[in-house]
Amino acid sequence: MELSGTAEDASANSDAKSLAELQELLFGEYMRHVQHLRNRLDDADLRALEDSKVLAQSLTLSAKRDPKLKMALQPLVEESLRLSVERDPAMLAGALFPIVGEAVRKAVAHALQQMFDSMNAILAQSFSLKRWRWRFEARRSGKTFAEVALARSLSYRVEHVYIIHRKTGLLLAEVTNQANLLQDADMVVGMLTAIQDFARDSFTSEKKDDLEVIQLGEFKIWLQHGPVALLAAVVRGQPPASLRNLFLVRVEQIHKDFHSGMAKFESTGQAVPGIEAGLDECLVEDANAGKQSYLKFKIAGVLLLAAMAGALFVHIRYLHRWSNYLDALQRQPGIVVIDDQRKGRKLFVRGLRDPMAIVPESLLSDYRLPAKNVSEHWEAYFSLDPRFANVRRLDAEATVLRKQAVRFEVDSIKLPIDQLALVDTVADEIHELAADAASQNRQLHIQLYGHTDTTGTDEHNNQLSQQRAEAIVHSLVSRGIDASLLSAAGLGAKEPGHVTDEAEEQDLDRRVTFQVDLTPKAN
Amino acid sequence: MTHKKVCILGAFGVGKTSLVARFVSSIFSAKYHTTVGVKIDKKDVLIGDQPVTLVLWDMAGESAVSRLKTTHVNGSAGYLLVVDGTRDETLETAVKLQKEVAVIIGDAPFILVINKTDLMEEWTIDPAELEQLRASGWDVRMSSAKSGDGVEQIFYDLAARTIQPAGDADVQQ
Numbered sequence: 213m214e215l216s217g218t219a220e221d222a223s224a225n226s227d228a229k230s231l232a233e234l235q236e237l238l239f240g241e242y243m244r245h246v247q248h249l250r251n252r253l254d255d256a257d258l259r260a261l262e263d264s265k266v267l268a269q270s271l272t273l274s275a276k277r278d279p280k281l282k283m284a285l286q287p288l289v290e291e292s293l294r295l296s297v298e299r300d301p302a303m304l305a306g307a308l309f310p311i312v313g314e315a316v317r318k319a320v321a322h323a324l325q326q327m328f329d330s331m332n333a334i335l336a337q338s339f340s341l342k343r344w345r346w347r348f349e350a351r352r353s354g355k356t357f358a359e360v361a362l363a364r365s366l367s368y369r370v371e372h373v374y375i376i377h378r379k380t381g382l383l384l385a386e387v388t389n390q391a392n393l394l395q396d397a398d399m400v401v402g403m404l405t406a407i408q409d410f411a412r413d414s415f416t417s418e419k420k421d422d423l424e425v426i427q428l429g430e431f432k433i434w435l436q437h438g439p440v441a442l443l444a445a446v447v448r449g450q451p452p453a454s455l456r457n458l459f460l461v462r463v464e465q466i467h468k469d470f471h472s473g474m475a476k477f478e479s480t481g482q483a484v485p486g487i488e489a490g491l492d493e494c495l496v497e498d499a500n501a502g503k504q505s506y507l508k509f510k511i512a513g514v515l516l517l518a519a520m521a522g523a524l525f526v527h528i529r530y531l532h533r534w535s536n537y538l539d540a541l542q543r544q545p546g547i548v549v550i551d552d553q554r555k556g557r558k559l560f561v562r563g564l565r566d567p568m569a570i571v572p573e574s575l576l577s578d579y580r581l582p583a584k585n586v587s588e589h590w591e592a593y594f595s596l597d598p599r600f601a602n603v604r605r606l607d608a609e610a611t612v613l614r615k616q617a618v619r620f621e622v623d624s625i626k627l628p629i630d631q632l633a634l635v636d637t638v639a640d641e642i643h644e645l646a647a648d649a650a651s652q653n654r655q656l657h658i659q660l661y662g663h664t665d666t667t668g669t670d671e672h673n674n675q676l677s678q679q680r681a682e683a684i685v686h687s688l689v690s691r692g693i694d695a696s697l698l699s700a701a702g703l704g705a706k707e708p709g710h711v712t713d714e715a716e717e718q719d720l721d722r723r724v725t726f727q728v729d730l731t732p733k734a735n
Numbered sequence: 736m737t738h739k740k741v742c743i744l745g746a747f748g749v750g751k752t753s754l755v756a757r758f759v760s761s762i763f764s765a766k767y768h769t770t771v772g773v774k775i776d777k778k779d780v781l782i783g784d785q786p787v788t789l790v791l792w793d794m795a796g797e798s799a800v801s802r803l804k805t806t807h808v809n810g811s812a813g814y815l816l817v818v819d820g821t822r823d824e825t826l827e828t829a830v831k832l833q834k835e836v837a838v839i840i841g842d843a844p845f846i847l848v849i850n851k852t853d854l855m856e857e858w859t860i861d862p863a864e865l866e867q868l869r870a871s872g873w874d875v876r877m878s879s880a881k882s883g884d885g886v887e888q889i890f891y892d893l894a895a896r897t898i899q900p901a902g903d904a905d906v907q908q
């Protein structure tokens with residue numbers, strides 16, 4: 213068995229070997245191939261490497277065939293974009309810069325241009341002196357102000373559009389919104405063409421250069437040239453550059469639509485039917501800015517009126533104060549206003565003033581008039597106003613009484629006979645004084661002083677003088693004078709009445725005098 | 736409405752402006768204001784039953800200092816060549832002008848106008864020369880802007896010829 217086994221083994225071995233050889237011979241190649249494929253499938257790294265080679269291609273293919281792929285990818289892409297921006301915004305910004313920069317520059321340039329344009333328009337309109345020129349112009353031309361203002365404050369308005377056949381200079385079509393603005397279109401158009409020819413012949417080095425703008429007083433004529441026809445737009449105001457585009461498009465359209473008609477025009481001279489259709493779209497205007505500036509004008513007007521009203525009010529109030537002040541002066545006793553004048557804010561007043569009247573300048577502050585603006589000239593006079601007359605009379609009466617002196621004999625208190633009449637007079641005077649003082653609300657008090665001559669002792673003289681004063685008080689009271697108005701005092705020889713030392717002058721020392729006090733009555 | 740551009744050409748002072756004024760507004764002035772550049776006028780006329788608007792380009796006269804602006808002639812349907820009968824040299828100018836214009840606009844109809852017939856006794860122009868031009872096919876007329884003689888007829892005839900179908904234009908009568 214062993215042998216056979218060995219033999220069997222040997223034969224089996226050789227069988228297996230030959231089988232393997234056979235296998236190798238028959239399938240070796242395929243088996244290695246299968247092994248290789250299996251390796252490729254099992255080895256993740258390798259597969260990734262291989263997929264990566266065709267990924268782009270397969271994505272492209274499937275994107276073409278199946279829109280679902282895009283939808284499936286979209287959230288992924290968005291999310292990763294978001295993540296990437298979150299993580300490093302600078303990176304994306306850097307990547308976008310060249311595009312964004314260009315876009316921003318364009319936008320800014322555009323915005324700037326618009327800003328400049330509108331600024332120019334505003335500048336062109338906000339010059340307020342212009343308004344007055346418009347008024348003047350309106351008056352001169354017989355138009356209404358509104359008409360002139362509108363015409364001038366419109367930021368622009370296309371008044372007239374001509375389509376001109378270039379070669380003949382003849383009119384192909386026209387539209388206008390102001391029929392009588394310009395004279396006959398045929399002639400205007402002819403002149404335009406002639407002007408252009410002239411400009412081209414005279415000024416441009418290249419004969420092909422076209423005249424683009426003609427400035428004619430308040431009008432601009434914009435010319436937009438096409439090969440056969442030319443569009444001339446008469447524009448008032450400040451047209452924006454963008455208006456050219458509108459004209460350009462129109463000219464192109466006309467050349468497209470009416471080419472054959474226009475080509476025949478020179479020989480036929482026949483109007484090209486339909487060419488004016490839609491031309492009125494070129495009669496654009498920007499009334500917005502006009503209205504706005506008109507509003508500005510109104511506001512300015514209202515403000516101006518308000519300012520004028522304010523100034524007028526201040527002025528009137530000033531005049532009003534002045535006239536009130538003058539009235540008050542007139543009402544004052546002892547003041548007569550003769551003349552008043554006003555030069556601008558300077559005020560002048562001239563008149564008569566009783567010295568007893570109030571000081572006129574002291575009233576200025578009551579009427580809020582600045583003293584520096586007022587110049588006053590007053591002549592003195594005595595007013596006959598009863599208020600002053602009474603006061604003056606009272607003073608006069610007091611003065612008279614103060615000068616009275618009742619005389620006495622040597623060393624006597626007995627009223628001499630020749631003095632009786634004087635005492636009567638003094639009593640009358642005191643009566644009147646008392647009545648007047650009462651009527652003028654003044655308190656009257658009369659102090660009687662007794663005097664002696666310088667002979668004799670002081671003691672005796674004091675006593676004597678006291679007795680003389682009391683004697684007169686007694687006489688006056690007996691003549692009906694209120695005793696409470698009077699008081700008596702003796703001054704002895706202290707206030708002699710003589711002037712020289714002659715003996716007979718001593719007679720003047722022996723007397724009673726009167727001191728009159730008038731004080732405002734306190735009630 | 737048919738529009739036609741017509742040029743008035745000739746030496747200076749021959750009466751171009753006067754002819755246009757006579758035709759358009761029936762006026763004449765003995766004052767001479769020389770035309771600078773070009774002056775444009777227009778007149779609506781009826782040729783048969785067809786209304787035609789003539790746009791008249793009254794050019795500055797030819798002189799030593801001003802030369803014909805060829806661009807102004809462009810697009811003309813016809814033209815007048817004006818000559819002053821009292822100045823024979825103006826005929827030479829007209830003949831010279833005709834040659835220049837023909838180069839620019841080709842065989843457009845034109846009329847040679849000998850102006851100032853009211854001053855006929857002062858004319859210096861040679862009638863034989865006019866006959867020669869007639870014989871060569873030119874339409875030669877006479878006019879007076881002052882009296883108005885012949886003026887209207889000249890403009891109407893030129894207008895009529897501008898609206899004739901092309902080809903008949905240079906057929907002279």
Ligand SMILES: Nc1nc2c(ncn2[C@@H]2O[C@H](COP(=O)(O)OP(=O)(O)OP(=O)(O)O)[C@@H](O)[C@H]2O)c(=O)[nH]1
Pocket residue numbers: 745746747748749750751752753754764765766767768769770771794795796797850851852853854878879880881882
């Ligand atoms: N007697 C007479 N004078 C004429 C006649 N036509 C024109 N005139 C005079 O001639 C002068 C010149 O006339 P215009 O019509 O100005 O001449 P123009 O050809 O236009 O001159 P330019 O513009 O300088 O080229 C003027 O003084 C006219 O009055 C005419 O028929 N008879």
Ligand SMILES: [Mg+2]
Pocket residue numbers: 751752753768769770793794795796
């Ligand atoms: Mg002239």
